[in-house]
Amino acid sequence: MEKVQYNGQNLRDFISKSTVFKHLTEKELDILPIEGGTDSYKRGAMIYEEGTRINGFFIVCKGIIKIFKTGFDGKDQIIRFAKPGDVMGFRSTITGELACTTTKTIEEAEIVYVPGELVRKYVMTNGNFAMDLLQIACLELGDANDYITDIAQKTVRERLAEVLIQLKWTFDLDRDNFLQISLTREELANIVGTATESVIRLLSEFKQDQLIEIFGRRIKILEEAKLIKISNMHY
Amino acid sequence: MEKVQYNGQNLRDFISKSTVFKHLTEKELDILPIEGGTDSYKRGAMIYEEGTRINGFFIVCKGIIKIFKTGFDGKDQIIRFAKPGDVMGFRSTITGELACTTTKTIEEAEIVYVPGELVRKYVMTNGNFAMDLLQIACLELGDANDYITDIAQKTVRERLAEVLIQLKWTFDLDRDNFLQISLTREELANIVGTATESVIRLLSEFKQDQLIEIFGRRIKILEEAKLIKISNMHY
């Protein structure tokens, strides 16, 4: 049996060092359900769906997942991505509501599920854990507030430029300087909040202006500074 | 000296029953800085500004406050409102970042400031407090996710209808069945994420269609069901 590695560590080390569970005591770690290993999800698989009860944390150990809401007319709006070390589903687990988003893998993923009772116990008894989780929620809230303002006020062109930059910052580049994450035009549109055709047109415009290069779904950022300028970001 | 009342209670009772501090122990309540009473803010006054360091919770005891971000071109985007019992500023206090929003009173307000060190201590040592705060953050996060999807996908008309309904649900009606909260057309536009003129035109359209009545800034909802229909809400 091969030794599965996450970020170069075994599962317990990965969870206890690189996730929201990093400040658990040894004792608390012992009761985490990780002996069974991770659940595997193929590319495109759904992990959970909007409107269902999840009552637990999903810890991403490997892969990339898109987290999105489906709007009235069936169009998806991608809210954020989860990558190794991230938690999904904590919002509904904490509030006791049904999931407000659907999650599907962009790249095949390995995930550990931690039951809600367990995390609620940790929150109640481990101040460091509570604080870590609170920070995650609050950081996400800050991102969401920025997102709201951007979508409400910026043009599609500005938003697309911003999305490209943020994808770079979040997922970095591969050895050939392409964005590590590979998305369909439709998925890009579902982040930006626009029509697929608009994304296509603007991408070719950026390409014309030598800001990016495109090879199918692979995108290379040539002029980060100019894209930032276009996006009117305040960073 | 008159006895100031908040929701019909004295300050300590109000704070210990109707706010995020509802699960503090008597001892923890004793060290809350409430002997000095509240700080008063006139209509239109700023409580804190985006980009400044706040490091503490602002507990609203009275009044209504708008919480907004100022976009690149100087246009404001209202993120939410705070009313008696609500906390403001917890996001930056927890993450240690600068405030990501500005807060100004819509109606004159009474506010208690609680230093960050204190609330961090409560989070670390009082599991119930940690859980309550976490729930507030997570509920707000759910609202933000809805907001993102709405702004990205719905028309201005749909969003305005939704905003009117939510203002009713949040602030209720006065004895004459008007919305309790009174906003300028520009403020309405800054919630919906549109131009002032568009709000004006759509409001008169709703009025034509007998869905609302308008007397200056006072708005009466005549046909809640039809507005909900228009807004395409999933509630």
Add this chain to the structure above:
DNA sequence: CGGGAGATTGACTGATCTCAACCCGGGTGG
């Protein structure tokens, strides 16, 4: 009475969406 803020209306513009046609590459079944 003059000034200023907010509200209203009209005309114009234009960014973006929609619809429809077409392309391209990969996979499949005959």
Add this chain to the structure above:
DNA sequence: CCACCCGGGTTGAGATCAGTCAATCTCCCG
């Protein structure tokens, strides 16, 4: 081996929602 199909990806044309600009009005205040 080839025809076909299907899911993206592209492109063009036309329609339109909604933003901008500018003029006007109303109300309130000093």
